[in-house]
Each structure stands twice: as C-alpha cells, then as structure tokens.
Amino acid sequence: MEEIQSLLHGFAVALSLKNVVLMFTGIVLGVIIGVLPGLGGANGVAILLPLTFSMAQTPGGATSAIILLSCIYWGALFGGAITSVLFNIPGEPWSVATTFDGYPLAQQGRAGEALTAAFTSSFVGALIAVIVITFLSPLVASFALEFGPPEFFAVYLLTFCAFIGMSKEPPFKTLAAMMAGFALAAVGTDPVTGALRLTFGSVYLLKGFDFLTAVIGLFGIGEILLSLEEGLSFRGGRAGLNPRVVWQTWKELRRYWATALRSAGLGCFMGVVPGGATPASFMAYGVARRMSPEGAKFGTGKLEGVVAPEVANNAAGTSALLPMITLGVPGSPTAAVLLGGLLIWGLQPGPLLFVEQKEFVWGLIASMYLGNIAGLIVVLTCVPLFAAILRIPFSVIAPIIMVICAIGAYTVANSIFDVWMMVVFGVLGYAFKKLQYPLAPMVLAIVLGDRAESAFRQAMLVSQGDLTVFFSNALVGTMTGLALALLAWPLVSLVFGRLRKR
C-alpha cells in the first residue's frame, strides 16, 4: 500500500502549524467568497494568486500556496449553499439545485436543518472524491482520456435527460422557458465559427448572458418581489434557533446514505471527465427525484433534495482537481486558475507530477482531507449564526441582499449592464413564477446550452456530419442510449399505465 505511506507523509507535510493556519484562513475566505454571489471561487483564487507567488519560492512553499488556494476552493464549495438555502440566491452556479428544496425548508422554519444537511453532504461528497483520488488516480486519469467531443455531448445530453421530464407546469410553458434558456445561452461569440450571434450590434451583448446574472435575478430578486406580496417579511423568519439542530439532522441524514453514495458516484464521474460541478448537481438532483419513493414531493422541502446536489457538486468539484493535476485539463473555472498557479510557481501539471513532485502532490491530497474537515467544523459551528440572519428585520436585510446581488452581478464580468439585466431578470422571475413558467429548465438550458452545442458541432466536424458517431463505441453508445431511455421513460410509463388499466 504505497498510497497509504505517501499519504501519511503528506499529512505530516500538511499538518505543520503554518499550513494549518493557512488552511483555516483559506476556508474562511472561501466561505465569504462562496456567500457573495458573483465573486466565485475562480475569482477568489485568481485574486490571491499573485500573493502566493513569493510564498511558493521558499522551500515547501508551493505546497503551502496550493493549500491556501485549494482551501479557498473548498470554502467556496461549502459557502455556496448558504444563500441558496436562506434567500433562494445561489452563491455559486453549482448551488442552484440546492435552492430547489433548501429554500422551501428555510421557509418552513427549518433553515438550520437544511444548512446542516447541505454542509454535511458537501463534506461526504468531497471525502468520497478524495478517497477516489488517493487510490484510483492513474486509472481514473486514463479514463478521462477516452472523452472526445461525442462523449462530451453524450454527457450533457444525459444530464439534461436526467433532469427534465415530470414537470408539474404546463408543457408548452416548460418548452417556452427551456428554449428561452437555450436562446440566452447562444448570445455572444459562436464557439465554432467565431461569428457573433444574437448580439444585434450591441457592445453589451458581446459577452453574452452570464448564467449567474440570470440566476441572481430570476431566483433572488424574483423571490424577494414574490414574498413582498405577503407583506414586508421573509416567510419562515421566525425560525427557532436550536443549538442541537446539527445532531438531530445527522440522525435523519443517515437514511439517505444510498442517495449520497449514488450522487457521489455521479459527481466523481462528472468531475473526472471533466463535465463540471454544476451539471453534476442537476444530474444528481434529477436522478434522486426519480429514484426516491418521495420523489413526487421533491421541491417542497425534502432533505434528500438537498443531500443529492450537495454531495454531487462537492464530489465533482473535488475530483475535478484530478484531471487538472494529472493531465493539465481544468475541470472547472476555478481549477483553471489553480492550474495557472501551478505553472506560475514552476510546477508542471501532467503525468509526471506524481513522480517528480511527490511531496507537493501528497501534501495537496492530504490537505484535501484536512481542509474539508476544517471546513466542516467552521461552517457547522456557524449554522445557528447563519440561520439567525433570517431574524434580522426585512427592511434591513432585504436592501442589503439587493446590494449583495448587485455587487455579485457586477463582479461576474465587471459590467454595470449586468446589474441592470439582473433587475430585468428579477421582474421576469416574478412574472414567470406567477404565471407558472418553470425556472429550473431555463436555468439548466443556460448552463448547458453552449457547451452541449459546441460539443455536438465538434463531434460533427470530427465525423464529417455523420450522426452515428454518437453510437460509435461502447462508452458513447451507452451514455446516449441511457439518455434517450431516460427521455422516453415518462412516455413509456404512461403507455404502460394506460395498458394496465384496461
């Protein structure tokens, strides 16, 4: 067990006083970054990158630097859930799916439970992913090499098919909302031909619509407007504060171990491929809703609906570091910045990093274990504190949230136009909610639209326009087949249901 030995050595490196202090600093900064929408993990890490430059030049300093930066990343992964649960505003793209059940829970006065579930699930997801990284990294890295354009398209298709279907809203409204999402995703530069699409000559539209701006407006501002109809207060604001909420929730969470394991598996798969943490969370939520006996009640405030996306997004976010270290392919925007960091410090990510920079790699892996434990401690002790935010009177906290949203929308792309768009999306979100247009398929379309389209067209370039490329080998064939089966499932079950009734 060479891995265990290396890992123990890694722990010795990561557990120096300096590194532990850096670890907690990183986690706290990361949670703050995760809470502020717009200021994502990628931004946070990029901002601190220059600071780590001189740090990395001392002996062993590169390890300390990566510990600081990766802990910011873990912190952001944890922190993204906080505003999702409390105010329906996802702090990070990958916590959108957490709002679906987390926010209803908070409205019922169970914010403490929802937060505990979210944090614990994040930890479990990350832990499983780190174990995978520790013992299976060479195997997993070679798996990622199997992924060309057709495989990527199949992954996105699978995510989509796992999530949609079984919508309660009128079908044509669902279709309209979803297609509007695809249209928004297409605005900006076409990734394949470089042409400008749907910008109509406007400078502001050049950069396209960022998913976060839309989400902050649709979910956050829209929700505040909607709740205003019932007076100047947040529903569930009278949440009782119970310091023992953590223990009580843990007891309940044990029931969802199967969901957690499944979501972790999906998350690791999506992280390694790399498909990204955001699609992973949507996919896990969709699958959990189909598999759970309480699936029909998802969206009304089920802890299981918080567990699934949170396990998956942290598993994906953590395992995304594996292709980064072994192949130099970033699995997420944050990983892309970390990758830049490695290069700046003079380390070459790639197959040889495990051989040449043993101390660095195992120090990093050990810090993944320790950093997540540190993160869990930090955020769990703060659960009552976070839940108490809901007790601040509406006329104080509502404008502050709006200000945070505005800053968030601005920092996504340093553009005041985005702040205006956020307000427009807010009004849309309000109207859509009232008229029963579903927001979730629209958001998913904005996230996946662009990537799915470019993967599809890359695949078509590879195959010279031959569609059978999506069934050209076992891997891609299985994924495409599974996706189509999932898509057809509601129809099939409908037909069978009718037949049985006769």
Next chain:
Amino acid sequence: MKSAEAVVAALFILIGALVMTDSVRLGFRWADDGPQAGYFPFYVGLLICTAGLVNFVQALLIPPAKNGAFVEVGQLKLVLAVLVPTAVYAALIAWIGIYVASTLFIAYFMRRLGGYAWWKTAAVSVGNSVVFFVVFEIWFKIPLPKGPVEAFLRIH
C-alpha cells in the same frame, strides 16, 4: 391574469422571431461538416414562437370566471415600493458609484419602509458600504464602480 398571460406569451413570440431572424443571417442549414452557426438557434427560435403561440391562444381561452387578477392592488403597491427604488438604485450605480448608491438605497428602505430612527439608519447604511469597501477594494482588490464622492475623497 388573462392579459398578463397574453402579454408574456406575445413577448416570447417576439423573442423567438428575433432569434430566428438573426439565425437566418448566420446560416441555419446543415452543411457538409455539420450544423451552421444559426442552425440550433433557428429551431430554438421556432420552438419559442410555437410554444408562445400555443400559450397565447390558451391565454385567450381562459374563461372569464377563472380570470382572477394577476396581482391585487395592495400587493402591487408593496411590490412596486421595492421594485421602483431597486431600478433607481441600479441606474444610480452608473452615476454615483455603487457605494454611495447602496448607502442611499439602504437608508431609503430603513427609513421609508422600516421607520427606523435616523441614527440607526445612518449607522447601518454607511457601515454597510464601509464594510463592502474594505472587503472589495482593500482586501480582495476588486474595483467596483465609483463616482464623484470617491474621487473627491481621493480614495478612487
């Protein structure tokens, strides 16, 4: 309800038509090497139009008995009491910077909607902006929009 449904559906049709027009410009056919730049957006636009049309017809078919109000007058007042200042706030950011605009925005909320004493209002609204200034400008070194006040204080 009826008119709101119809307006939103019409909006979708309009957007769908816009998307389709631009896609035609880009080329919306399936070329030898796969779809052109406008291929997917064209059909997306077509589907938006179709779905919008169906929703529009359905909106017109809402029987008068079921045609409840989209929003009560009292509710609308509350919503507008927040929406209008928010829109003004977003517009102000471009002129006077995010920090001053936020201070005014929070102060307005607390004073008008919360009825707080002026000193509490001032403490929270100014304090909030100072905290954000420290976090973003000094700590994270992210420049947010600033205006004449910051220029006057030379902390730009």
Next chain:
Amino acid sequence: MKSAIRNAVAALLSAAALVPAAHAWEPAKTVEFIVPAGTGGGADQMARTIQAIVAKNNLMKQSLVVINKPGGAGAEGFLEVKGAKGDPHKIIITLSNLFTTPLATGVPFNWRDLTPVKMMALDQFVLWVNASTPYKTAKEFLAAAKAAGPGKFKMAGTGSKQEDQIITVAIEKQTGVKFTYIPFKGGGDVAVQLVGNHVDSTVNNPIEAVAHWRAGKLRPLCVFDSKRMPYKAKVTDTQSWADIPTCKEQGLDVEYLMLRGIFMPGGVSNDQVKYYLNVLRKVQESADWKDLMERGAFNTTSLEGKEYADWVAREEARHVQLMKSAGFIGSGQ
C-alpha cells in the same frame, strides 16, 4: 477649511491620499490591468505573473489589479480600453486577437486606437503529434496527411479564426494538405484531445503541451519560428527545446509568433507611457520573469517605441492577408 476636512477624511480612509511629487508622472490611483481573455489562459497567466512581480518587488506605489474581459473573443476588453481615451490608469495585455477579432467579427477597433507601450515576449507554436504515431518529422506527417486525402486529418486548436486556425490555414496554403480544424476552448483541452487520440495533430504553445511531451505521450515535430529555440536544458531524457527543428528546416515555410505586448489607451502623454515602460523593464530584469520565459520556451524578443509600433503594423498587414486568403474576414453585424 474645506480641503482640510477633505484631507482628514481622505487620510482616514486611505493611506494613498498623499499628493505625489510633481516631477515625473505616477499613477494617482489603482491601475487596472485588462486581460481580453478568460481566467487561466496564457495571457491571464502572464498578466498575473507581471502583477505578482510588481507587487513582490514594490515596482509601483499604487496597486495593479487584473481584470478579465473575455467577451466577444476579447472585443469587450479592447473596446473598454478604446473607450477610455486619455485614461492613464488602464493597461492591456494583448494576444493575437488584437488583429483577428476585429477582422473576423467586424467589431470596430484597431490597435491604432491604443498606445503601444512594450512588447514583453513572443509566444512560440510547435507542431505536435501523438507519440504513438509513426511520424518522426514534419515531412513524414504532411506526406501522410496528403496521402490520406483532404479533410481526413484532424487538427485541434484553441478558438475559431484565431492563431491556431491561422497557422493551420498557412500550412494548408504551403503544402496543399487539407485539414479538418476543430476548435476547443483552451490549450489544455487541445493537448489532451491529442493524447487521447481524438485528433491527429495540434499547434499547441510549448507550455500547454510540455507535460505530455515529458511523459512520452506527445512528439514535437517542428517550431514555427525562423530559428530554433535557445533553451538547451534537457526537457525530456534525450531532448531539449533547442533540439526541435524549425518548420523551415523541414521544408514547411511557415512562421508564426504570438504577440504578448502591453498597450495603453489612446491619447495618453509621453510621461505616462515612460512610467509604465520603466516598470515593465524592471519586470523583465527580474529573475522570476526569466524563469517564466524559460519554462514556457518563449521567444524573448522585446521591442519598444517606434520599433514596436512598426512591428505591430507589419504583423497586422500579415494577418489581414492571411485571414483574407482563408476567407475569415467577417461581414460584421
């Protein structure tokens, strides 16, 4: 009285409130360093390295912050600097999209809207194939591509109608080979697609592919520069950067280098340009910079003033010609 209050408040809020001495120009506030590309890419890395070197060696009194403006293939960033005419508190780092974006998309900007400050370095491009293929030289590879028929060999690159695709087109013009060009989002992705055998070749920058070269997965065939790279330290067990032949030696007469240069908005004074020139010279003298140059196997040509402007003008003319012949000139809006 008024100014006394003003100064007191200012001093309270910021230590940077002191009025700078009058002799030479210096920034009076935070300088924004605009990157017309996303976080994590080559331009972003270089900008952040410069930022780190400036901070570490205290080269500027005011802070330098990096801001990414990647929209519209970088057009967003360039338009912002173009619009900030006369503002000495903005600088921008460029890549080839300085030339290609306005040509391909019709977005109205040109390098003449900006003030050239300094060329920091030139980025190299290398022709790579998978190490499991039999091609040992560019000649063999191109012969095989030609024999396979038009469009059968797949070339992966970063972005569309940008440097990688321009090089591909230049090779096609030279040799009559026809590739299928497949655009990906980042250089790292491109390299891995080649390692995974999903495509046949790439023209990755050295830093994007070096890890796979060292691991024995990729093979460099030739470098698109007029002379070999000067770095003689062994990168793999047997080879150094200097061992890679130029494409011209291999009978493929294509040269391409990518500008990593710094510009300011138009309408700034000579004193202001001089200030940044000084800072950037000091950056280049630092050991950290030299490290970066060697790691990324950069071409360290560095120009200033009129020579730099002339170089940019020549390069622009070449891009216009290359893009015209490739049919990449966009119709605009």
